[in-house]
Amino acid sequence: MPFVRAIARSAYARGARFVDPFYFDGAVKRTRLELADPETLEFVPSWYGGRYLGLGEHRGARISVQPNPEPAVLDGVDPTRAGRDGLPFVPEIFAVINDRSTNWTVVANPTEGWARAIRPELEPAEALARLEADIVDVCRLDEPDPDAAWQRRADELEAASDKLNDRRFDALHYEGPGTDLTLGLLPTSHWTAARATTAFDISYFANVPTEEVWTAPDPARADGVVRSTKPLDVEGALVRGLVVRFEGGRVVAIDADENAEALRGRVAVDEGAARLGEVALVDRNGRIGRRGTVFLNTLLDENAASHIALGNAYASSVAEEDQPRLNTSAIHIDFMIGGDDVAVTGITREGDRVPVLRDGDWQL
């Protein structure tokens, strides 16, 4: 609440017309999953998506404050039920991302509940202080000019994406402990990093922090097995020890030490939910992976390691001619598959193998 109020004050001071604070209460979601008729769990009021479409019409700026809900708020809830309720995510979020009508960003608010979930062994005040220090570090707030530091890092990441775009790989091959996965890219799959631009030419960072270089893969080509290298928070349910097997681009098996059902439920919501919509490479020079904290939140953890996402692709990832081939879905769930011990190799159209990441360093 103080965090949101500070954002509102800053926005009004910079000339915002209206600030619409929207709070999603994970505790009420938990109650719903425990008590409501299971047949109703997919219901979403029309005005939840309407808010995003309205923001698009107004060319509004969107700031998503994470974690929301706090991690593990759904721990112990029947994961089959949890899989049916994807809130606070709604598919209209993709509509306003893909039409580039809103400039948006995702930021981290260190809360006590989040700090406790990350470091349950510490006193609450100590856990919060550690989380705050983590966020200062990974957001580069200790730099004399954090904005300038981010512009420099964006230059580095965009240089890496330029090199990947020059290569036009046909596929990527991941090899590491428990992982042997090959996934195809589309002819026009375009690697992007850091800065994005609205349809009306506002430049912005969609995530802070951001350490990834990403594009959309070919949803028809993914084969092999991949072991997640970090726990994954699926709308409040924590999936640990995740292993996913793909055949012909499609998920054919999901296993996990905990809460596999929560992900299985989300992956069953539509045809595209079992296919890939994003592939992202992360080098070892970002601050998140180096710090080693497992944040139990996708914003931060996905930027610690190379990852892939099940579900919807971002339209801006490919040229016009490949748009019909992009994956579409009501979900978009990133999970981490990279690390220093996972080698990433590019495969050219001619079948040549070119090292891309070794020990977390770019090889291009």
Place this chain on the structure above:
Amino acid sequence: MPFVRAIARSAYARGARFVDPFYFDGAVKRTRLELADPETLEFVPSWYGGRYLGLGEHRGARISVQPNPEPAVLDGVDPTRAGRDGLPFVPEIFAVINDRSTNWTVVANPTEGWARAIRPELEPAEALARLEADIVDVCRLDEPDPDAAWQRRADELEAASDKLNDRRFDALHYEGPGTDLTLGLLPTSHWTAARATTAFDISYFANVPTEEVWTAPDPARADGVVRSTKPLDVEGALVRGLVVRFEGGRVVAIDADENAEALRGRVAVDEGAARLGEVALVDRNGRIGRRGTVFLNTLLDENAASHIALGNAYASSVAEEDQPRLNTSAIHIDFMIGGDDVAVTGITREGDRVPVLRDGDWQL
């Protein structure tokens, strides 16, 4: 938050399909009023009203938790600015009241901020304990069966409204310290109390507590001067010592010891905002007036004393033929004008004067 979570738990346990907790943050409204361009202050995003219309389409139940915002949260804000921003109220609330598509109620949540505004001289914990005791009392929660107690009180209030309906007064005359006001009634003005019914026959109490007997007046006939007998909270700005003068049904002067501008601003929003939409009589047998606490919140204070409301009328107050004569406006602001020292007299179509309330007791 714990209060809203408890309501959500109870609703889901009783079979609710979806509970949509919506929080309006008075502190962010205050920031808007302080910093935003004054020309933008009347802007309301379409989805704020859309939520109510959507609830109507679903025949949803609505529970409004008061106070929202907490009283005095706008203290010291330029009242001309405050008068331009009526949130969290939106006119769509009237749409779903008048089409009787939602069963709704207004309830009181004792918060620390509210308790402090009422009794700033006490320690916070003591102020909160006093407010909680107030609410237990006025909501009759100390009764062995509060629901049965409310049904009995509703029977009493409905008996009083039946007698008023039998009389079919042409006008009411208020006389007391600083008050000499005559207001006209419409030919079919129908007095109502306590229980209401949706278009699909769910019976409900729209306010808890409720102590009033009310109808819609003739917006073309109000003449004289009226002194408010309680402070009035206008969306966060506290108006004290309010005196309002009417001519030909219209407000021609608003004076107050504090924050007159906040009410003047609301009364200027449209033509109907300066005319009356409700007249309500409250006897001395309710618990609120007897307790003497000034709650700085309309839900409770309006039920302590007879009151009138500027702005929109409730369609259910008159028959079909008088609907076009009802007042319409984007606002509805109740203010208290009654008390033991304010005599209310009914004036018949023949000009006879009939005592209605004397010393706070029914005379009919």
